[in-house]
Amino acid sequence: MNKITIKDIIKKKGRSKISMLTCYDYSFAKVLDEAGLDMILVGDSLANVVLGMEETRRVSVTEMLNHTRAVAKAVKHSLVVADMPYTSYQKDPKKCLYYAKKFMAAGADAVKIEWFQKCPYVVEKLIKNKIPVMGHIGLTPQTAHLLGGYKVQGKDKLSADNLLKQAKQLEKLGVFSLVLECIPLELSRQITKSLKVPTIGIGAGKYCDGQVLVLYDFLGLYQGKKLKFTRAYLNLFSQAKTAVRRFVREVEKGKFPNKSESFSLKK
Ligand code: KIV
16 A cells, blocks of 8 residues: 555545544554554544543643654654644744644654644644645644534534634645544534535544544544544443453453463473
Protein backbone atom coordinates (compact mmCIF):
# COMPACT_ATOMS: atom_id res chain seq x y z
CA MET A 1 0.00 0.00 0.00
CA ASN A 2 1.32 3.44 -0.93
CA LYS A 3 1.54 6.34 1.47
CA ILE A 4 -1.64 8.46 1.32
CA THR A 5 -1.09 12.10 0.43
CA ILE A 6 -3.08 15.26 1.06
CA LYS A 7 -4.00 15.26 -2.65
CA ASP A 8 -5.35 11.68 -2.35
CA ILE A 9 -7.60 12.77 0.54
CA ILE A 10 -8.99 15.73 -1.43
CA LYS A 11 -9.51 13.55 -4.54
CA LYS A 12 -11.61 11.10 -2.55
CA LYS A 13 -14.41 13.66 -2.13
CA GLY A 14 -17.46 12.46 -4.02
CA ARG A 15 -15.69 9.21 -5.03
CA SER A 16 -15.18 7.18 -1.87
CA LYS A 17 -15.65 7.84 1.82
CA ILE A 18 -12.67 8.64 4.04
CA SER A 19 -11.88 6.68 7.21
CA MET A 20 -10.10 8.20 10.20
CA LEU A 21 -9.48 7.01 13.77
CA THR A 22 -7.51 8.58 16.56
CA CYS A 23 -4.38 6.80 17.74
CA TYR A 24 -1.78 7.52 20.38
CA ASP A 25 0.85 4.77 20.28
CA TYR A 26 3.16 2.71 18.07
CA SER A 27 1.45 -0.70 18.34
CA PHE A 28 -2.09 0.43 17.59
CA ALA A 29 -0.79 2.71 14.83
CA LYS A 30 0.64 -0.40 13.16
CA VAL A 31 -2.77 -2.11 13.35
CA LEU A 32 -4.61 0.89 11.87
CA ASP A 33 -1.99 1.45 9.18
CA GLU A 34 -1.84 -2.20 8.07
CA ALA A 35 -5.66 -2.37 8.01
CA GLY A 36 -5.68 0.39 5.39
CA LEU A 37 -7.13 3.32 7.32
CA ASP A 38 -6.94 6.58 5.33
CA MET A 39 -6.01 8.95 8.15
CA ILE A 40 -4.73 8.61 11.70
CA LEU A 41 -5.39 11.50 14.04
CA VAL A 42 -3.09 11.85 17.04
CA GLY A 43 -5.98 13.51 18.84
CA ASP A 44 -5.77 15.64 21.92
CA SER A 45 -8.45 13.26 23.25
CA LEU A 46 -5.19 11.68 24.48
CA ALA A 47 -5.91 13.90 27.49
CA ASN A 48 -9.15 12.05 28.32
CA VAL A 49 -8.70 8.46 27.18
CA VAL A 50 -4.99 7.92 27.87
CA LEU A 51 -4.00 10.46 30.53
CA GLY A 52 -7.31 10.51 32.46
CA MET A 53 -7.66 14.30 32.36
CA GLU A 54 -11.06 16.05 32.44
CA GLU A 55 -10.38 18.47 29.58
CA THR A 56 -8.38 18.27 26.35
CA ARG A 57 -7.04 21.77 27.11
CA ARG A 58 -4.84 20.25 29.82
CA VAL A 59 -2.66 18.11 27.55
CA SER A 60 0.82 19.57 27.00
CA VAL A 61 2.76 20.10 23.79
CA THR A 62 5.46 17.70 25.05
CA GLU A 63 2.88 14.95 25.65
CA MET A 64 1.31 15.43 22.21
CA LEU A 65 4.73 15.48 20.53
CA ASN A 66 5.79 12.23 22.23
CA HIS A 67 2.66 10.42 21.06
CA THR A 68 2.90 11.89 17.55
CA ARG A 69 6.46 10.52 17.30
CA ALA A 70 5.34 7.07 18.46
CA VAL A 71 2.49 6.91 15.93
CA ALA A 72 4.53 8.28 13.03
CA LYS A 73 7.23 5.64 13.59
CA ALA A 74 4.74 2.86 12.86
CA VAL A 75 2.97 4.35 9.85
CA LYS A 76 3.73 3.54 6.21
CA HIS A 77 0.34 4.12 4.57
CA SER A 78 -2.10 6.33 6.49
CA LEU A 79 -1.89 10.13 6.53
CA VAL A 80 -0.86 11.22 10.03
CA VAL A 81 -2.60 14.32 11.38
CA ALA A 82 -1.43 15.79 14.69
CA ASP A 83 -3.90 17.72 16.81
CA MET A 84 -2.32 20.98 17.90
CA PRO A 85 -3.01 21.21 21.66
CA TYR A 86 -4.59 24.33 23.16
CA THR A 87 -1.32 25.74 24.51
CA SER A 88 0.41 25.53 21.13
CA TYR A 89 -1.84 28.03 19.29
CA GLN A 90 -4.82 29.30 21.32
CA LYS A 91 -2.91 30.59 24.34
CA ASP A 92 -0.61 32.68 22.14
CA PRO A 93 -1.60 32.48 18.44
CA LYS A 94 1.71 34.13 17.42
CA LYS A 95 3.55 30.96 18.49
CA CYS A 96 1.47 28.66 16.25
CA LEU A 97 4.09 28.31 13.51
CA TYR A 98 6.89 27.50 15.96
CA TYR A 99 4.83 24.65 17.44
CA ALA A 100 3.36 23.43 14.14
CA LYS A 101 6.92 22.95 12.85
CA LYS A 102 7.64 20.78 15.89
CA PHE A 103 4.66 18.55 15.06
CA MET A 104 5.78 18.22 11.45
CA ALA A 105 9.32 17.38 12.63
CA ALA A 106 7.79 14.72 14.92
CA GLY A 107 6.47 12.95 11.81
CA ALA A 108 3.01 14.45 11.22
CA ASP A 109 1.87 14.98 7.63
CA ALA A 110 -0.57 17.72 8.70
CA VAL A 111 -1.91 19.45 11.80
CA LYS A 112 -5.48 19.98 13.02
CA ILE A 113 -6.70 23.32 14.39
CA GLU A 114 -9.98 23.84 16.26
CA TRP A 115 -12.10 26.90 15.55
CA PHE A 116 -11.65 29.80 17.99
CA GLN A 117 -11.67 33.57 17.65
CA LYS A 118 -8.19 33.81 16.08
CA CYS A 119 -8.50 30.59 14.05
CA PRO A 120 -8.35 32.35 10.62
CA TYR A 121 -5.10 34.09 11.62
CA VAL A 122 -3.51 30.78 12.71
CA VAL A 123 -4.70 28.79 9.68
CA GLU A 124 -3.52 31.48 7.26
CA LYS A 125 -0.10 31.69 8.89
CA LEU A 126 0.44 27.91 8.85
CA ILE A 127 -0.74 27.44 5.27
CA LYS A 128 1.41 30.36 4.04
CA ASN A 129 4.31 28.45 5.56
CA LYS A 130 3.37 25.25 3.71
CA ILE A 131 1.96 23.37 6.69
CA PRO A 132 -1.13 21.39 5.67
CA VAL A 133 -4.05 22.15 7.97
CA MET A 134 -7.24 20.26 8.80
CA GLY A 135 -9.90 22.52 10.34
CA HIS A 136 -12.34 21.53 13.10
CA ILE A 137 -15.68 23.29 13.71
CA GLY A 138 -18.94 22.62 15.55
CA LEU A 139 -18.29 21.28 19.02
CA THR A 140 -14.67 22.25 19.63
CA PRO A 141 -13.65 20.55 22.90
CA GLN A 142 -10.74 22.94 23.62
CA THR A 143 -13.26 25.80 23.98
CA ALA A 144 -16.35 23.79 24.97
CA HIS A 145 -16.69 25.99 28.08
CA LEU A 146 -17.48 28.93 25.76
CA LEU A 147 -20.08 26.91 23.83
CA GLY A 148 -22.29 26.00 26.77
CA GLY A 149 -20.49 22.69 27.39
CA TYR A 150 -20.36 19.47 25.37
CA LYS A 151 -23.55 20.11 23.39
CA VAL A 152 -24.72 19.70 19.81
CA GLN A 153 -23.89 22.92 17.91
CA GLY A 154 -25.67 24.64 15.01
CA LYS A 155 -29.20 23.61 15.91
CA ASP A 156 -30.77 27.03 15.28
CA LYS A 157 -30.56 29.11 12.10
CA LEU A 158 -28.17 31.72 13.48
CA SER A 159 -25.57 29.24 14.73
CA ALA A 160 -26.02 26.99 11.66
CA ASP A 161 -25.34 29.99 9.38
CA ASN A 162 -22.34 30.85 11.50
CA LEU A 163 -20.89 27.34 11.14
CA LEU A 164 -21.43 27.42 7.37
CA LYS A 165 -19.59 30.75 7.29
CA GLN A 166 -16.68 29.31 9.31
CA ALA A 167 -16.47 26.30 6.98
CA LYS A 168 -16.36 28.51 3.86
CA GLN A 169 -13.79 30.82 5.42
CA LEU A 170 -11.51 27.90 6.34
CA GLU A 171 -11.81 26.44 2.85
CA LYS A 172 -10.87 29.83 1.38
CA LEU A 173 -7.82 29.94 3.62
CA GLY A 174 -6.74 26.57 2.23
CA VAL A 175 -7.56 23.79 4.72
CA PHE A 176 -7.38 20.39 3.01
CA SER A 177 -10.27 18.94 5.02
CA LEU A 178 -12.60 19.87 7.83
CA VAL A 179 -13.81 17.98 10.92
CA LEU A 180 -17.47 18.61 11.76
CA GLU A 181 -18.18 17.63 15.36
CA CYS A 182 -21.62 17.22 16.90
CA ILE A 183 -23.82 19.11 14.47
CA PRO A 184 -27.19 18.15 12.93
CA LEU A 185 -26.94 15.93 9.86
CA GLU A 186 -28.92 18.40 7.72
CA LEU A 187 -26.32 21.05 8.43
CA SER A 188 -23.33 18.77 7.81
CA ARG A 189 -24.97 17.80 4.51
CA GLN A 190 -25.27 21.47 3.53
CA ILE A 191 -21.66 22.21 4.56
CA THR A 192 -20.38 19.10 2.76
CA LYS A 193 -22.22 20.09 -0.43
CA SER A 194 -20.94 23.63 -0.36
CA LEU A 195 -17.23 22.76 0.06
CA LYS A 196 -14.71 21.35 -2.43
CA VAL A 197 -12.57 19.89 0.36
CA PRO A 198 -13.78 16.82 2.27
CA THR A 199 -15.64 16.98 5.57
CA ILE A 200 -14.93 14.38 8.25
CA GLY A 201 -17.76 13.90 10.70
CA ILE A 202 -17.96 12.86 14.33
CA GLY A 203 -21.52 13.04 15.58
CA ALA A 204 -22.39 14.83 12.33
CA GLY A 205 -24.32 12.09 10.50
CA LYS A 206 -23.84 10.13 7.32
CA TYR A 207 -23.57 12.88 4.72
CA CYS A 208 -19.99 13.84 5.56
CA ASP A 209 -17.23 12.78 3.16
CA GLY A 210 -15.61 10.73 5.91
CA GLN A 211 -15.98 9.60 9.50
CA VAL A 212 -13.69 9.75 12.53
CA LEU A 213 -13.99 8.00 15.88
CA VAL A 214 -11.89 8.06 19.03
CA LEU A 215 -9.98 4.76 19.00
CA TYR A 216 -10.79 3.81 22.59
CA ASP A 217 -14.55 4.35 21.96
CA PHE A 218 -14.27 2.31 18.76
CA LEU A 219 -12.54 -0.53 20.67
CA GLY A 220 -15.00 -0.41 23.58
CA LEU A 221 -12.10 0.36 25.92
CA TYR A 222 -12.90 3.82 27.31
CA GLN A 223 -15.36 3.68 30.19
CA GLY A 224 -16.42 7.35 30.15
CA LYS A 225 -19.93 8.53 29.31
CA LYS A 226 -21.44 6.61 26.36
CA LEU A 227 -21.98 9.11 23.58
CA LYS A 228 -24.90 8.70 21.14
CA PHE A 229 -22.73 9.01 18.05
CA THR A 230 -19.98 6.50 18.85
CA ARG A 231 -20.05 2.84 17.90
CA ALA A 232 -17.95 0.20 19.69
CA TYR A 233 -16.66 -2.41 17.23
CA LEU A 234 -15.21 -4.50 20.09
CA ASN A 235 -15.73 -4.83 23.82
CA LEU A 236 -12.06 -4.62 24.67
CA PHE A 237 -12.55 -3.43 28.24
CA SER A 238 -14.44 -6.55 29.22
CA GLN A 239 -12.24 -8.88 27.09
CA ALA A 240 -9.07 -7.44 28.62
CA LYS A 241 -10.55 -7.71 32.14
CA THR A 242 -11.40 -11.38 31.58
CA ALA A 243 -7.84 -12.04 30.37
CA VAL A 244 -6.31 -10.24 33.37
CA ARG A 245 -8.53 -12.25 35.76
CA ARG A 246 -7.30 -15.46 34.10
CA PHE A 247 -3.67 -14.30 34.50
CA VAL A 248 -4.25 -13.56 38.20
CA ARG A 249 -5.70 -17.07 38.71
CA GLU A 250 -2.91 -18.78 36.76
CA VAL A 251 -0.17 -16.91 38.65
CA GLU A 252 -1.85 -17.75 41.97
CA LYS A 253 -2.09 -21.43 41.05
CA GLY A 254 1.47 -21.63 39.68
CA LYS A 255 0.17 -22.35 36.17
CA PHE A 256 2.08 -19.46 34.65
CA PRO A 257 4.85 -19.70 33.52
CA ASN A 258 5.14 -23.32 32.36
CA LYS A 259 8.35 -25.11 31.38
CA SER A 260 8.34 -23.95 27.74
CA GLU A 261 7.99 -20.37 28.93
CA SER A 262 11.08 -20.69 31.17
CA PHE A 263 14.87 -20.90 30.65
CA SER A 264 17.03 -23.83 31.86
CA LEU A 265 20.67 -24.17 32.79
CA LYS A 266 22.97 -25.92 30.30
CA LYS A 267 23.18 -29.64 31.09
O1 KIV B 1 -8.91 14.68 19.68
C1 KIV B 1 -9.81 14.08 19.08
O2 KIV B 1 -10.09 12.90 19.34
C2 KIV B 1 -10.54 14.79 18.06
C3 KIV B 1 -11.64 14.05 17.35
C4 KIV B 1 -12.84 14.06 18.19
C5 KIV B 1 -11.92 14.61 16.01
O3 KIV B 1 -10.29 15.93 17.81
